[in-house]
Amino acid sequence: MTTSKVSKPRRVTAKQVAKAAGVSRSAVSRAFTPGSPLDEDKKKKILQVSEQLGYRPNALAAGLQSTGRSNLVAIVTGDLVNHYDSEILAKLMQGLHGMGKWPVVLGGSSETTEAEILEVLAYPLDALILRGGSVDESVAIHCAKLNIPLIVSGRVMQADRVDCVCCDNARGADLAVAQLINHGKTRLAYLGGQEHLSSDQERMAGFENALARAGLKPAIIEHSDYSYEGGYRSITRILNGNGSVDGLFCANDAMALGALTAARQEFGLNIPTDLSVVGFDDIAIAQWPSIQLSTVRNDMDQTVSEILRLLSERLDQPAKPGETVFITPEFVSRGTH
Amino acid sequence: MTTSKVSKPRRVTAKQVAKAAGVSRSAVSRAFTPGSPLDEDKKKKILQVSEQLGYRPNALAAGLQSTGRSNLVAIVTGDLVNHYDSEILAKLMQGLHGMGKWPVVLGGSSETTEAEILEVLAYPLDALILRGGSVDESVAIHCAKLNIPLIVSGRVMQADRVDCVCCDNARGADLAVAQLINHGKTRLAYLGGQEHLSSDQERMAGFENALARAGLKPAIIEHSDYSYEGGYRSITRILNGNGSVDGLFCANDAMALGALTAARQEFGLNIPTDLSVVGFDDIAIAQWPSIQLSTVRNDMDQTVSEILRLLSERLDQPAKPGETVFITPEFVSRGTH
DNA sequence: AAATATAGTGAACACGTGTTCACCTAACGG
């Protein structure tokens, strides 16, 4: 006994509509192409028959045309559990839809492999949007060979015709350190994400430089994984250690939230009296009344609108030189510092 | 001065590779089709030239074949701000990738219009996955006409060959009410989401039935929008009102979190002594140590794996009758009831 | 040595579109 694998039923084609309506296939195509010369009555008839048969022009076949685009844009997103990527993905998808593009989404959990990206490049994408920094730069080479525009967000990539939108991480770290010092904190710790990500590297370097300019040294530098649970574990390790700490700068909000909770519940600390905590990103949860996390805003609306602008310009002028836009962060003062 | 609209650069084709490698175009196609008869040396040569020119077979053109599929699967997701949809989307995308499918994602913010879905149906999708209940049932008719398999999750849809995966909402409400009553609460309120969603209707009906069986009447029934802020505002209205309430059943976790915060901060209530709060879904935040929300688990792993199973079976047997799977919810006892 | 099987090959077809091209008809102006 074998499973009878039924042949895939196919969708109605323009040819079938033409036959049913008693017109040529060309006429059917014209009926769906605004501005094409076609008798009004005939057009009405064709649309009616199409409606009845359930015909819709196949967008893929249309995109095969020399003039046509696929209108597909791939988005490689970071881990959706971190909330920041989740929120920015939603805004980005909405914006793309406004441009008539459809997002093919990759990633969203742990690491996205380069192989996965290479697979999706088999499609004639209008563009590839790379969010986050966990992917090798060789992707740029492949995109270039395939003439697929590449837009990178969350890191800077030096390559021809590659556009970048990135937060000024050094400045963000400056702001955080300055605020902590202003509040009288001197024994400052840094809690980072995955060390190989440029966002972590830049925020850490910014932290160290800002401290140095103030004549201070880092109390401790710890690394985690940008997650709530990671932040919870890391602050536990830090507070169980020897050195004393009175200020904590976290490389993203999710870790800051975990750290906040552990410091209060596991160690009974008062925030911000005993310990100041500052996050990075300003996700929606940070402004919940029960949370009120002080943080560095990594503006999502600005980021998305810059990505969309660069995409639009790139589609118009495929050969123009690459552009790098820095988003200026802003300190959001709430209750934890 | 006009913007010079450069002609879109095209990607390398099999024809160009064939010319460069001195072979026929057929040979190039065979080089990328495992199992095709082709001289080993020639294959190596072709792959080398392809690598050099940056050639990759165009997946869309391949999908045009009578035998081929596009490997694109559209996902219509609910509002990503509610966290539940965000988490399930991540799992779903990962699962689809495991099946060799690529997700084209729609929605993610406020309401997804039917028009938007009709637009994406222009693509020859392998399937359409509809999450959440804010879309008209006529979508099923369009999918049927286009021979695009439809899988619905989060609601039940009665239509030929449509598969559904849905939580047993009545049972979930039963569990919540039983727990609240067990803890001595008798003046129970229901806080729902958008009233036109079947998830809200079923959870509310379940709430009312369970109360009736216990010989109780609802203290109050309030509706909001499934968001944190909405929950915050609604509980404020409820507690400012006349009737007294000692137990609150929320139709999702996001609203429960908002309600929890407002009850504590705005009204100084002790949870669960003064007021019990029970959510629905069991999102990741619900188990944060600082939250510990009692809730009804709407199991995401089960839901996703059922969706994937139904999809897989549907692709094998396009004409088999539609199947509806109910996910059995489970009460998760934490600190808020 | 003859007959047969096997691996390899390129031309041709099919997939479903949008668009160009040549052609036809009818309307219009002189």
Added chain:
DNA sequence: CCGTTAGGTGAACACGTGTTCACTATATTT
């Protein structure tokens, strides 16, 4: 009445693939 213009029309082509179909050259069996 003729010349021009305009709108409408279907055949044919192009897009980039995978696959079938004859056909050849080599290897294997009788």
